[in-house]
Amino acid sequence: MRLEKCWFCSSTIYPGHGITFVRNDATTFKFCRSKCHKNFKMKRNPRKVRWTKAYRKLAGKELAEDATFEMERRRNRPEKYDRDLVKKTVKAIERISEIRVRRQERFYEKRMAKVKGQQVARDKQQLEQEIHLVKAPASLVSDKAQQKSKEKLKVAVEAKQQKQKQQAQGADAMQERAAVQLG
Amino acid sequence: MLPKGAFLKIIDNSGARLGQIIWTRFGTAGAGNVVKVAIKEAKGGKVTKGQMKKAVVVETKYPTRRPNGAHYQSLRNTAVLLSDKGNPLGNRLRGMLGLEFARPRWKRVSMLGKRLF
Numbered sequence: 340m341r342l343e344k345c346w347f348c349s350s351t352i353y354p355g356h357g358i359t360f361v362r363n364d365a366t367t368f369k370f371c372r373s374k375c376h377k378n379f380k381m382k383r384n385p386r387k388v389r390w391t392k393a394y395r396k397l398a399g400k401e402l403a404e405d406a407t408f409e410m411e412r413r414r415n416r417p418e419k420y421d422r423d424l425v426k427k428t429v430k431a432i433e434r435i436s437e438i439r440v441r442r443q444e445r446f447y448e449k450r451m452a453k454v455k456g457q458q459v460a461r462d463k464q465q466l467e468q469e470i471h472l473v474k475a476p477a478s479l480v481s482d483k484a485q486q487k488s489k490e491k492l493k494v495a496v497e498a499k500q501q502k503q504k505q506q507a508q509g510a511d512a513m514q515e516r517a518a519v520q521l522g
Numbered sequence: 523m524l525p526k527g528a529f530l531k532i533i534d535n536s537g538a539r540l541g542q543i544i545w546t547r548f549g550t551a552g553a554g555n556v557v558k559v560a561i562k563e564a565k566g567g568k569v570t571k572g573q574m575k576k577a578v579v580v581e582t583k584y585p586t587r588r589p590n591g592a593h594y595q596s597l598r599n600t601a602v603l604l605s606d607k608g609n610p611l612g613n614r615l616r617g618m619l620g621l622e623f624a625r626p627r628w629k630r631v632s633m634l635g636k637r638l639f
Contacts, residue, residue, distance in 0.1 A: 340590075355591030361581070363597050365618040367639060 347375035347385045349392035402446040407439035523584035524551045530559065530601040533580065534612030534634065537567015538603055541577060551579045553586045554622035556608075559601065568611060569603065576608070577601040578631065580617060594620065602631055610634055 343352040346368045358376055360368045370376040378388060385393040396403040410431075418424065470479065524530070524543055532538040541559035543551065551557045559577040564570050581596035588594070603611040608627075615634040623632045632638060 357593075358585060359592065359594035361594055361596045361618060361639065363617075365639070367594075 343369045345369060345371035345375050347371075347379055347388075347391060349385075400450070402443045405439065405442055407435050407442065410435050524557070524579060524582060524599055525549065528599060529562070530557075530577065530579065530599050532561075532577070532603055533600045533615060533617040534602045534610060535567065535614045535616075536603045536610075536612035537564050537569045538575075539563040539565060541575070541601060541603070544574065552584070553579055553582055553620055554628070555579050556604070557601070559603070575611070576604040576606060578604055578628070580619060580623075586620065586622070588621065602634075604631075 340354055344350070345352055345357065347370060350371050352369055352371045357369060357371045358373075360370070360376070360379070362368070368379065370379065378385075385391045386397055388394055392401070395401040474482075524546070526543050526546060528543045530541045530543065532541055538561045540563040541561050543557045544560050545558035547555065547557075556576055556578050559575055561569055561571055561573050561575065569575065579599070579601050581598060581600040583595060583597065583599055585593040585595040600617055602615065605611055610631050613634065615631075615636075617635070619632055619635045619638050621638050622628075623635075624638055
């Protein structure tokens with residue numbers, strides 16, 4: 340049993356899936372599903388079709404060159420069965436895929452790190468320019484008026500509280516003076 | 523999935539170019555099945571137009587299924603001419619043979635080709 344790679348999208352082809360196309364010059368093309376097969380028949384170039392690994396690696400969106408990729412090579416010579424070798428190989432496969440995934444995620448994070456600041460600026464701009472999609476402009480105006488009146492109220496309330504405080508302080512001061520005079 | 527009346531391209535050097543199926547054992551023929559063929563086009567070689575010969579289907583446009591579940595298909599329908607005993611008439615092949623020809627029955631045919639895929 341051998342896990343092949345799809346010629347178009349580079350995903351693994353498990354046994355029983357997909358179709359192999361043999362051209363007249365004896366070159367074989369393996370496809371993982373009819374989507375890839377149909378794209379091939381349309382003569383599309385996988386390097387230009389955006390969802391394929393070929394495009395992503397070429398456009399620098401994914402980790403393209405790494406030592407972990409070299410480990411997974413096609414070997415045509417069958418190995419004599421050795422239980423220890425199989426055990427070690429399975430362990431190695433797990434460890435290597437762990438490392439590969441970690442490196443791929445790091446690559447993605449590095450690529451996306453610059454985008455966060457841009458995203459915040461973009462969100463702000465959107466909020467300022469496209470708020471009409473969420474709220475009608477007329478209601479926005481009335482909202483603003485409401486807010487203004489609220490602020491006015493707030494300011495008035497605060498002023499009143501201050502005045503009351505001062506009066507209370509003044510009253511206390513007068514009481515103290517009165518007490519001192521009496522005493 | 524080739525029925526009676528289908529045209530097959532003959533890919534050996536027996537001289538025939540095109541053969542039309544006149545008999546199949548099971549109604550439709552796939553890769554590795556023997557059919558009887560009437561030769562429609564021939565150029566030189568040991569065979570002439572109008573003869574009826576046996577042939578074995580090598581490639582089909584309809585996907586051939588392998589016991590492991592894999593399917594493979596070709597761009598054209600091809601066959602190799604056989605004698606009445608089942609030995610190939612030509613001595614060279616132009617095309618690829620599938621693993622269906624790895625059996626001892628097709629030993630002589632597979633020896634004409636390069637390798638089985």
